[in-house]
Amino acid sequence: MPSTWTVNATMTDSLPPPLPLPLPPFPLSPLSPLSPPLPEAPVLLVTGGSRGIGAATVRLAARQGWDVAINYLHRQAEAERLADEVRALGRRAMTVAADVGDESQVLAMFEAVDRGLGRLGGLVNNAGVVDVNGRLDEMDGARLRRMVTVNLLGSLYCAREAVHRMSTRHGGAGGSIVNLSSVAARLGSPGTYVDYAASKAAIDTLSVGLAREVAAEGVRVNAVRPGIIDTEIHASGGQPDRAARVAASLPMQRVGTADEVAQAIVWLLGSAASYTSGAILDVSGAR
Ligand SMILES: NC(=O)c1ccc[n+]([C@@H]2O[C@H](COP(=O)([O-])OP(=O)(O)OC[C@H]3O[C@@H](n4cnc5c(N)ncnc54)[C@H](OP(=O)(O)O)[C@@H]3O)[C@@H](O)[C@H]2O)c1
Numbered sequence: 001m002p003s004t005w006t007v008n009a010t011m012t013d014s015l016p017p018p019l020p021l022p023l024p025p026f027p028l029s030p031l032s033p034l035s036p037p038l039p040e041a042p043v044l045l046v047t048g049g050s051r052g053i054g055a056a057t058v059r060l061a062a063r064q065g066w067d068v069a070i071n072y073l074h075r076q077a078e079a080e081r082l083a084d085e086v087r088a089l090g091r092r093a094m095t096v097a098a099d100v101g102d103e104s105q106v107l108a109m110f111e112a113v114d115r116g117l118g119r120l121g122g123l124v125n126n127a128g129v130v131d132v133n134g135r136l137d138e139m140d141g142a143r144l145r146r147m148v149t150v151n152l153l154g155s156l157y158c159a160r161e162a163v164h165r166m167s168t169r170h171g172g173a174g175g176s177i178v179n180l181s182s183v184a185a186r187l188g189s190p191g192t193y194v195d196y197a198a199s200k201a202a203i204d205t206l207s208v209g210l211a212r213e214v215a216a217e218g219v220r221v222n223a224v225r226p227g228i229i230d231t232e233i234h235a236s237g238g239q240p241d242r243a244a245r246v247a248a249s250l251p252m253q254r255v256g257t258a259d260e261v262a263q264a265i266v267w268l269l270g271s272a273a274s275y276t277s278g279a280i281l282d283v284s285g286a287r
Pocket of ligand 1: 047053071075076099127227
């Protein structure tokens with residue numbers, strides 16, 4: 001994949017040489033008569049892309065010109081259906097099963113994306129888990145290990161592999177990483193899940209630190225901190241009715257949608273956010 005825009009020779013005869021644009025390249029829309037031909041689409045990997053916020057991100061990113069690799073853990077059928085939706089939009093798609101908390105599976109996933117779609121330009125570290133409400137002094141070691149392994153180690157493994165591919169230090173051509181944090185990171189979630197909150201606070205720190213580490217290497221890193229969003233994650237925490245139950249108590253008197261979070265993620269991924277790095281963006285309806 002070319003690292004910069006290339007312009008058809010017949011169009012450039014009377015024009016100065018094309019300037020490299022900020023990376024990764026993105027289609028211009030609408031095209032002006034002098035616009036260069038569309039470049040190959042940038043490639044995005046969304047972890048936990050089979051449903052919820054991840055799936056909304058996949059759909060929106062595809063509409064905005066990304067080719068997308070959709071990672072999932074169990075829900076293969078949902079991931080495959082979503083890949084078909086992406087292809088129907090004229091973009092390339094692939095699905096890849098991997099547990100992000102397992103380093104060897106993460107390495108295999110990135111290699112599969114390299115082979116399947118080519119040079120990575122974006123990563124959304126979205127895969128995450130909660131567990132049932134409780135106090136820390138009631139939580140067993142297996143739960144705590146799972147929380148840290150999936151939510152934190154998974155994001156660290158994936159961010160590292162993305163930097164290996166995107167950073168100019170490693171011969172890459174730049175890119176953008178968006179990590180999914182949570183307002184729990186600043187609220188702490190006492191009595192419900194301080195383990196989850198702590199894992200998400202670490203995501204905030206990862207985002208700020210890594211952004212500074214790779215800022216001069218063409219890689220931007222940001223985090224999105226959703227509030228209460230209507231997805232299946234609440235059911236997996238034993239509260240399928242959580243969104244409906246708490247809606248009236250929230251500042252906007254409603255929960256958010258996965259699409260509303262995806263809008264922020266996809267903006268941060270793209271060239272419209274070219275000077276935004278190390279940011280933590282609350283998408284929480286003022287919560
Ligand atoms: N919803 C909210 O209110 C909310 C609020 C703040 C932050 N967030 C964060 O936003 C992110 C997405 O949340 P969501 O509500 O969309 O969650 P969700 O509906 O429960 O979906 C979770 C996704 O992550 C995948 N996943 C789970 N464990 C995985 C693992 N070990 N390896 C790979 N993939 C895995 C699932 O795959 P399968 O479909 O194959 O199981 C699914 O695609 C999470 O990081 C979450 O912490 C959510």
